[in-house]
Amino acid sequence: MQREGSPWRGMNVVFFRELFDHLTSVRMLVLEFLVLLFGATVVYFAAEQIRNTTAEDPFLFMRLFAPPGQTLLSFVLVLSILVPIMAIGLGFDSINGEYNRRTMSRILAQPIYRDALLAGKFLAGLGTLTVALVTLWLLVIGFGLLRLGVPPSGEEIGRLIVFLIVTIAYAGVWLALAMLFSVLFRSTATAALVGLGLWLFLALLWPALAQVLGEAISPSDIRFTMLGLPTPDTLAWQQALARLSPGTLYGEAVVAMLNPDAQSMTTLLAQFQGRIAAPLPLDQSLLQAWPQIVSLIAGMILLYVAGYVVFQRQEVRA
Amino acid sequence: MNDVVIEARDLTKRYGGATAVDNISFTVKAGEIFGLLGPNGAGKTTTILMMLGLTEVTSGTINVLGHDPAREPLQVKRRVGYLPDTVGFYDHMTAVDNLSYTAALIGIPARERRERILAALDRVGLPDVGNKKVGAFSRGMRQRLGLAEIVMKSVSIAILDEPTSGLDPQATSDLLEMIRVLKHEGVAVMISSHLLERVQSVCDRVALFNNGRIALIGTVQELATQVLGAGYRVDVEADGLDLEEKLRAVPGVRSVEPAGPNRFRLLAQGDVRSQAAAAVVNAGGALRQLAVDTPSLDAIYNRYFHDQAQLGAPHAT
Numbered sequence: 001m002q003r004e005g006s007p008w009r010g011m012n013v014v015f016f017r018e019l020f021d022h023l024t025s026v027r028m029l030v031l032e033f034l035v036l037l038f039g040a041t042v043v044y045f046a047a048e049q050i051r052n053t054t055a056e057d058p059f060l061f062m063r064l065f066a067p068p069g070q071t072l073l074s075f076v077l078v079l080s081i082l083v084p085i086m087a088i089g090l091g092f093d094s095i096n097g098e099y100n101r102r103t104m105s106r107i108l109a110q111p112i113y114r115d116a117l118l119a120g121k122f123l124a125g126l127g128t129l130t131v132a133l134v135t136l137w138l139l140v141i142g143f144g145l146l147r148l149g150v151p152p153s154g155e156e157i158g159r160l161i162v163f164l165i166v167t168i169a170y171a172g173v174w175l176a177l178a179m180l181f182s183v184l185f186r187s188t189a190t191a192a193l194v195g196l197g198l199w200l201f202l203a204l205l206w207p208a209l210a211q212v213l214g215e216a217i218s219p220s221d222i223r224f225t226m227l228g229l230p231t232p233d234t235l236a237w238q239q240a241l242a243r244l245s246p247g248t249l250y251g252e253a254v255v256a257m258l259n260p261d262a263q264s265m266t267t268l269l270a271q272f273q274g275r276i277a278a279p280l281p282l283d284q285s286l287l288q289a290w291p292q293i294v295s296l297i298a299g300m301i302l303l304y305v306a307g308y309v310v311f312q313r314q315e316v317r318a
Numbered sequence: 319m320n321d322v323v324i325e326a327r328d329l330t331k332r333y334g335g336a337t338a339v340d341n342i343s344f345t346v347k348a349g350e351i352f353g354l355l356g357p358n359g360a361g362k363t364t365t366i367l368m369m370l371g372l373t374e375v376t377s378g379t380i381n382v383l384g385h386d387p388a389r390e391p392l393q394v395k396r397r398v399g400y401l402p403d404t405v406g407f408y409d410h411m412t413a414v415d416n417l418s419y420t421a422a423l424i425g426i427p428a429r430e431r432r433e434r435i436l437a438a439l440d441r442v443g444l445p446d447v448g449n450k451k452v453g454a455f456s457r458g459m460r461q462r463l464g465l466a467e468i469v470m471k472s473v474s475i476a477i478l479d480e481p482t483s484g485l486d487p488q489a490t491s492d493l494l495e496m497i498r499v500l501k502h503e504g505v506a507v508m509i510s511s512h513l514l515e516r517v518q519s520v521c522d523r524v525a526l527f528n529n530g531r532i533a534l535i536g537t538v539q540e541l542a543t544q545v546l547g548a549g550y551r552v553d554v555e556a557d558g559l560d561l562e563e564k565l566r567a568v569p570g571v572r573s574v575e576p577a578g579p580n581r582f583r584l585l586a587q588g589d590v591r592s593q594a595a596a597a598v599v600n601a602g603g604a605l606r607q608l609a610v611d612t613p614s615l616d617a618i619y620n621r622y623f624h625d626q627a628q629l630g631a632p633h634a635t
């Protein structure tokens with residue numbers, strides 16, 4: 001059945017109102033403050049460490065975001081933990097909140113399609129997160145300029161921009177997920193709890209669980225274990241399972257972008273073959289992170305579409 | 319003013335196995351106030367949502383202003399105003415901001431918005447609270463704000479779902495008065511309510527809903543004639559002997575009930591005030607008061623479904 005008129009009609013109205021709402025809300029202020037506080041702390045320590053230890057490093061600026069050897073106290077880790085919270089915080093009540101305020105039927109009685117409402121809300125959330133992340137990104141770079149006294153090279157800027165885009169896509173995944181829950185559950189508290197619960201599960205339990213499940217599906221071969229090597233099949237399963245979590249995808253993409261000399265499978269291979277492991281150039285790093293980046297964006301779209309389908313079929317009456 | 323603006327034919331809506339609206343047909347003309355009346359859960363709101371294209375029709379057709387709401391919802395929603403049951407607004411925004419959001423969604427040009435919003439707020443009696451946050455509004459004020467939205471939209475059809483529920487008597491009569499004003503501007507108004515008696519005074523025609531069906535449709539007088547056998551209610555207060563007998567003998571009177579000391583309630587097929595007065599005077603009685611009214615919808619509704627239940631007809635299942 002062909003619908004008359006454009007599904008985008010009214011989307012910009014929804015977008016700008018929601019964006020205004022987000023940017024002026026106390027909720028957003030608190031989340032921004034949280035990220036700033038954590039971010040400032042870890043970036044400060046990273047800068048101190050760099051000043052003390054690194055004499056000469058072609059990727060000085062990268063170290064600010066992801067200090068070598070540091071997994072606990074890095075800006076990237078802070079982001080990978082706090083970005084989901086920000087996204088869930090923005091999205092968990094976007095649709096069910098309209099039902100609870102009883103504004104949904106009044107808004108949908110205006111000449112717009114539901115598409116416009118959902119898309120406007122999603123893009124406004126993504127826009128808000130982008131504003132927040134770009135601000136943080138610039139703050140860290142500015143701090144780095146002041147503290148390290150070295151300007152980033154062109155390649156570093158390229159890497160940092162890709163890192164920023166990946167982070168926004170990662171935020172988009174969680175935002176789409178939070179909005180899906182806000183469509184599925186009529187209670188905002190339930191939607192928030194399910195979102196946060198899933199985030200905790202994926203962040204804390206899933207990495208370990210993926211290992212166990214991979215082992216269960218394809219048990220390690222004793223011959224590889226004797227040599228102290230992972231069984232390829234088992235490793236493949238474990239990686240595939242771990243990558244179901246957007247956090248894993250994000251981590252892998254970011255490591256590829258920010259640690260050009262990271263030990264990937266190819267660099268390991270190079271060592272075996274007697275070649276010298278050199279830092280990868282930007283385009284090679286991008287190539288390495290490409291599947292993860294595409295998966296993140298695809299996941300975002302997939303989750304959004306799921307929410308869209310359910311929302312379109314939903315009865316308006318509360 | 320005889321143009322049909324809403325036409326529903328054999329409209330049916332099923333949710334899974336349950337039938338919410340069962341094969342209903344009705345028409346609404348421009349400048350008419352049409353009441354969808356009946357108990358909660360009788361299918362009134364579902365009917366309204368189908369008219370707005372907000373829920374799919376299972377079978378049958380509906381035509382609003384020459385458009386099918388399922389296929390051309392934007393055309394329909396551009397010219398139809400809807401005040402939902404217990405209307406909600408964004409509490410953290412002011413009344414004017416709430417209305418300018420909808421004004422933008424409607425597509426009212428930016429330079430006209432403020433003027434139209436203020437005029438609409440003025441019309442519904444909220445001229446001074448435009449810059450107050452809606453969170454502080456009472457229920458009556460929210461209903462008025464919802465009506466202001468419809469006024470601002472300058473619609474051809476206004477659909478009001480339970481507009482009077484939860485309002486005090488003063489707020490109710492104010493709201494009904496505003497609805498009358500809308501009617502005089504040529505707007506077709508559709509009111510759904512479970513408070514039959516409250517809205518009966520404003521409705522030109524009503525449809526009585528029960529279990530997803532329209533049991534009765536027409537003017538209140540027609541329904542009264544059909545169900546009670548009499549379209550007029552005449553209240554007589556008079557002193558005298560055997561007045562009940564005398565009044566019963568007046569031609570056109572269907573029944574006489576005592577309604578208190580020296581008060582009688584007549585159901586008649588016409589306005590029998592003068593005949594009744596003559597009967598009282600001829601009997602040597604003293605006439606104190608005489609009033610004519612249409613029978614109450616509650617009485618019609620109760621009698622109808624009481625009769626149906628006794629007949630065991632399918633309507634009363």
